[in-house]
Amino acid sequence: MKRMSENTLRQYRQTAILGLILTVEKLFPTEQLKIAHSILNGIYCELERSLLSSREVRNIEDKLREWARRDTPITCTPGDDGFFHCELNGRQIKSLYPSRSHSGSLRDFRLVHYPPGFILLFPDPEDSEQSSPFVLPEKLSATFSESQRWVENLNLDEVSDINRIIADQRSYEITALAEALHEKKISLIADRILEQKRHTRIVLISGPSSSGKTTFAQRLSTQLRVNGLKPVPLSLDNYFLAREDTPRDASGQPDFEALEALDLGLLNRQLDILSRGGEAEVPIFDFVQGRRRPVGETLVLKPDEILVIEGIHGLNPRLAPSLGRSQTFKIYVSALFQLNVDPLNRIPTTEVRLIRRLVRDDQFRGIDPIRTLSQWPSVRRGENNAIFPYQEEADVMFNSSLLYELNALRPYAEPLLVNIPPGNPHCETAERLLRLLSFFTPLVPDKVPPSSILREFIGGSIYPV
Structure with a gap:
């Protein structure tokens, strides 16, 4: 993918996060996803009450890719509460950052199992193909x-x-x-x-x-x-x-x-x-x-x-x-x-x-x-x-x-x-x-x-x- 500006990359990442929220809600309806902290070019996420297996993480990634391929429309509107209110798939999600208008452009991401949760990796800001194996810091x-x-x-x-x-x-x-x-x-x-x-x-x-x-x-x-x-x-x-x-x-x-x-x-x-x-x-x-x-x-x-x-x-x-x-x-x-x-x-x-x-x-x-x-x-x-x-x-x-x-x-x-x-x-x-x-x-x-x-x-x- 071509090199993105910081603001464009931020929107790209937020699109992946919104899709991840929807995907986890569907697969684990009784759980609460926590987006915890950044790590390299990604974010570490976990469920509040459950340990995730490598198979479950692969399933989340597969379903997230299916969501991206459906080219879901996303509308983010700034609210008086400091959040952007993002509408997608009939669900409104509060977000600190806006998202791209459609999920179809979401291509370059992957999920890495890291117990008890996983890392959602985004595109490298220097336009890397991310072909090298992921090495956890x-x-x-x-x-x-x-x-x-x-x-x-x-x-x-x-x-x-x-x-x-x-x-x-x-x-x-x-x-x-x-x-x-x-x-x-x-x-x-x-x-x-x-x-x-x-x-x-x-x-x-x-x-x-x-x-x-x-x-x-x-x-x-x-x-x-x-x-x-x-x-x-x-x-x-x-x-x-x-x-x-x-x-x-x-x-x-x-x-x-x-x-x-x-x-x-x-x-x-x-x-x-x-x-x-x-x-x-x-x-x-x-x-x-x-x-x-x-x-x-x-x-x-x-x-x-x-x-x-x-x-x-x-x-x-x-x-x-x-x-x-x-x-x-x-x-x-x-x-x-x-x-x-x-x-x-x-x-x-x-x-x-x-x-x-x-x-x-x-x-x-x-x-x-x-x-x-x-x-x-x-x-x-x-x-x-x-x-x-x-x-x-x-x-x-x-x-x-x-x-x-x-x-x-x-x-x-x-x-x-x-x-x-x-x-x-x-x-x-x-x-x-x-x-x-x-x-x-x-x-x-x-x-x-x-x-x-x-x-x-x-x-x-x-x-x-």
Whole structure:
């Protein structure tokens, strides 16, 4: 199939999801389908009360293909409740996103049995034929599953659960729970690094844009110090080339997500100097000016210190090929948001990261929302090409999402999106994000702890960002 735009691909996926809902309702009339979370180019789904066999999953796929071949007409109309109301086969289904007008174009999908449920795989955004065997990202899947069990055990797996707590003036409960989970996970990671301190000289932290890597690195460093270790921070963002020297993507836009957007020569020279106990003047990048500051920061790595490096390419083996695997401890950080609006409407993790980035760019990087939205397709391509392929190389994964974060981000993001002028090419995206945010009761900023990862995006952090 030809390459699709993000919006077209989103509609294509929603068509498959609507057909899946109808198919499961027909085959399992007493069950409730839950669309749980994304995984690679698909979504993981399960039934609330039943385990599905591989034979049952094949049957669902066969019936879904029959539905697609019937070229079922679909009409989606925006409602006042924030949903699209989609009519198909005499059934009305509420959806966060619209669908294509007919199901007949639905060709490229498949179902993969993954007990207790299955994964609905969509077309690859880079126009892959999907001919290679599906390889489950086991560490990422386990991280999603762990997060899902956590919210379900707390009975906090839907947006309304969080809104109710905020409405009852008990927001401190949800912020305390979410932040305590983060602190516990970070402490456990620090303990694992302590166990390997004899060999580990460098901690590499990677993850896609707006994952909270900077604050995570600093909070991890705090826990490492508690363990008696001496961390020394180093941000890959400071090795960006000047904006005029940044490589361009296929559309001619600056490709900030490309590995080549970093000054790899300088980075590797300085890592070699530091690893031998020498002194290096590491750069400081000014994001407002789009270039390094004239004077950097002097750094020396002593024998009893650990270098903590964070950046989107932290797990890429081409970043620093001279580093031995035994010298490094690798961490993958991403915002794997786990709340659903309802069982059939999940909140995509990508949307959460985009909202984070919109707010952060406006607050700290001198980048207006239109420019952020213009850069986002390049960001996504960069993630697919240079970040996601290496995520399973991590020793551990950390979910940086917070249950209350879209409640707290809404007061910041909403004014930015509302002010995008009519007729702008990004109006559709702005309207989509505004619909998503409308489901969340706003949370005032002073409820967010100053050490929270969320402070990296809204300001007021106790850590430098």
